[in-house]
Amino acid sequence: MIQLVIGSQWGDEGKGKIVDIMAAKADLVVRFHGGNNAGHTVVINGQKFPFHLIPSGILQKKPTVVIADGTVIDPDVLLEEMDIFEKMGINLKKKLLISPRCHLIMPYHKELDQAYENARGKNKLGTTKRGIGPVYADKVSYNGIRIYELLDWPLFVEKFKFQAEIKNKILVAFGVIPIKVETYLSIFKKLAERVRPMVRDTFAIFQKAIKQKKYILLEGAHGVMLDNSFGLYPYVTASNVIEGGVNIGSGVPSKRIDEVWGIVKAYTSRVGGGPLPTELFDKIAEDIRERGYEYGTTTGRPRRVGWLDLPAVKFACLLSSINRIAITKIDILSGLSQIKVCVDYKLDGKKIEFSQCGYLELEKLTPIYKTFSGWKKDISKIKSFKKLPINCQKYVRFIEKYLDVKVKIVSVSPERKASIFV
Ligand code: IMP
Numbered sequence: 001m002i003q004l005v006i007g008s009q010w011g012d013e014g015k016g017k018i019v020d021i022m023a024a025k026a027d028l029v030v031r032f033h034g035g036n037n038a039g040h041t042v043v044i045n046g047q048k049f050p051f052h053l054i055p056s057g058i059l060q061k062k063p064t065v066v067i068a069d070g071t072v073i074d075p076d077v078l079l080e081e082m083d084i085f086e087k088m089g090i091n092l093k094k095k096l097l098i099s100p101r102c103h104l105i106m107p108y109h110k111e112l113d114q115a116y117e118n119a120r121g122k123n124k125l126g127t128t129k130r131g132i133g134p135v136y137a138d139k140v141s142y143n144g145i146r147i148y149e150l151l152d153w154p155l156f157v158e159k160f161k162f163q164a165e166i167k168n169k170i171l172v173a174f175g176v177i178p179i180k181v182e183t184y185l186s187i188f189k190k191l192a193e194r195v196r197p198m199v200r201d202t203f204a205i206f207q208k209a210i211k212q213k214k215y216i217l218l219e220g221a222h223g224v225m226l227d228n229s230f231g232l233y234p235y236v237t238a239s240n241v242i243e244g245g246v247n248i249g250s251g252v253p254s255k256r257i258d259e260v261w262g263i264v265k266a267y268t269s270r271v272g273g274g275p276l277p278t279e280l281f282d283k284i285a286e287d288i289r290e291r292g293y294e295y296g297t298t299t300g301r302p303r304r305v306g307w308l309d310l311p312a313v314k315f316a317c318l319l320s321s322i323n324r325i326a327i328t329k330i331d332i333l334s335g336l337s338q339i340k341v342c343v344d345y346k347l348d349g350k351k352i353e354f355s356q357c358g359y360l361e362l363e364k365l366t367p368i369y370k371t372f373s374g375w376k377k378d379i380s381k382i383k384s385f386k387k388l389p390i391n392c393q394k395y396v397r398f399i400e401k402y403l404d405v406k407v408k409i410v411s412v413s414p415e416r417k418a419s420i421f422v
Contacts, residue, residue, distance in 0.1 A: 002216045003259045004246055007223030008316040010270035012296075012303065013263040014328030014411060016040025019056040019219045021409075021419055022261075026217040028209055029057025029065045032249030033239035035072035035105060035135070037128040038221035039297025043414040050297050054081045055219050058090065063217070068202050069101035070239060070249020072135045073147065074110075075191040082194060098195055099202040100148040104188075106160070107179045108167035109134040115174035125235055126272030128298050136228075136238035138163070147199055150192045157185065203251040210256060218246055218257070224316035225270075232359045235274025243320035261408075262322035264313055264399065266330040269303040271296045275362035278306035278342045292332040307340045307369065310402050315354040317403050326409035326419075327396060336374040339395060343402065344368035372398070380413035385422045388412075396422075 003022060007013040020042045023029045036052035042059055043049070051058075053073065055065040067073065082092055109131030116133070117124045127133060138144040143163060149156045161181050168178035209216055220241060225231050227241040240248055247254045267288060270276050280288070285305050288294065294303035316322065333339055345352045347365040357365065375389035382388055388396075388410070400407045410420040 001213070001259070002210070002218070002252065002257045003261065004218040004220060004243060004257050005261045005263060006220035006241065006243070006316075006320055006322070008262040008264050008313045008322065009223045009268055009309070010225045010276075011038070011221075011223040012269055012271070012294075013223060013265040014414075015220065015263045016042050016056045017328070017411060017414060017416065017419075018261065018263055018326045018409065019217065020059060020416060022217055023057030023060040023063050025215060026057060026060075026063045027214040028205070029055045029060075029063045029217045029219055030068050030206075030250055030252070031055045031066070031071050031219050031221065032068045032252075033070040033241065033245050034221035034237065035130060035132055036074050036077040037130045037132045037237060037298060041297055041414070042416065044416050046415075051081055051084075052298060053077050054085065054096065057217065057219070058085055058095065064095060064097060066097045066202055066205070066250075067099065067102060068250035069099040070245065071099075072103045072105050072132065072139075073098075074105040074130065075187050079187070079191060079194065093197050096198050097200045097202060097205065098147060098198045100146060100151065100199050102147045103135055103139050103144040104146060104150060105131040105135045106145065106163065106167075107184050108164055108171065109138070111171055111176055111179060112167065115171060115176050119174060124273060126274075128272075128296075130298070133238045147195065150188060151196060151199060153189070153192065156188065156192070160184075160188070206250065206252050210252070216252065218250065218252065220245070224320060225312060230319055232274050232357075232362060235272065235359060259324055260320055260322045261324045261326055262313070262317055262320070262405065263326050263328060264308075264403075265328050266308060266333055266395075267292075268306040268309050269294050271299065271301050271303045275359050276304055276306055277312075277345065277362055277365060277367045278309045278340075279304055280306050284336065287336075288332055292329055307342055307367075308399070309342045309367070310399070311342065311345055311354040314403055317405055322403075322405055325400065325403065325405050325407045326411065327399065327407055328411040330392065330396070330410060331378075331380045331412045333395075334375060334377065334379055339372045339374050340369040341372065341395075341398065342367040343370050370398070380418060382412055383420060385410065385420050388420070
């Protein structure tokens, strides 16, 4: 079986926890795009495990985890995460595989990301400054350096020097101190030696697994609204987040995917700039942010929050053939007397579809809400759907009907155990 888990909103939907639960039975857990701009947190017996690059399935016994072709790797972050997991007693040589096609985030990518953001001034996009845009730009313009080159040291040094020379000219034009290649060589050398035993032909591994009907779990990062083509460009990330990104980023044919799980947070959140039609600015926003701990796993930035935006989520479902939904963080809404859900958009008095909107329309339109009565009870220990307060059940059923996709999991607390299978 092949399962894909993707975020249906602006990222931070709680994918890490859902992937972690599913990973218990998986043979392979695969990341296929993005880099350490993503962050996922898994909570086990009260202990938080935040990580950025290595797939969430690493904490489960059974699966082998794969950093596949479309993922971009920051050497510092990979080495740091490898250290953490090795200290926990996980044998990464057996547990982790890396594709040679993965591009490396070089020091100049991070500097360029920062320099572009500074130059944009009030129009800054709010990137995570992890070098993501510049590394993918180099990839598509044939200027990237991959794990493949890293394993051939003289070739790597030659390419690194050549690229650094060009990038340094751009950095100087931005008024930024150029990078010194020598400072970074030792870290890349260390990375090369550490990853060498884990680098494999992941294409062949996936093909064999498909033939043997193994269970492959594909772990999406970010959210569909941040997709480079279908998100609200330029307020997007540099990779393809949608279902088609699987084929591009791992070589696993999208046609082979059996289940596409859309993760829907019970409200909306977003880090970074760009319009957010259902954004809240009042006391309710503060409450949701504090209770939901809506601060970036990667940057620590406070996340913007708002009511659930169903036209946007519906777009994500159609775009990525989502056929199963997991609703997360619904417990954060407990205690609110009323809960609103956006069901339509209106612009100049006329209905407008999400797909017709760019950022200019989204800034101006009026969200049309349906209001639900809330529930007071703490639901974080509830184990069955029928035991949830009736208003909570109505909320879930409404989402299901609107999206026309079955809700299969309702997550009621960050704990691994706290998931209701519907
Ligand atoms: P970048 O991916 O760092 O280039 O940032 C581009 C945009 O995507 C910014 O608005 C980021 O805040 C947002 N972004 C990237 N990754 C994530 C994520 O995993 N969760 C939420 N927002 C993200």
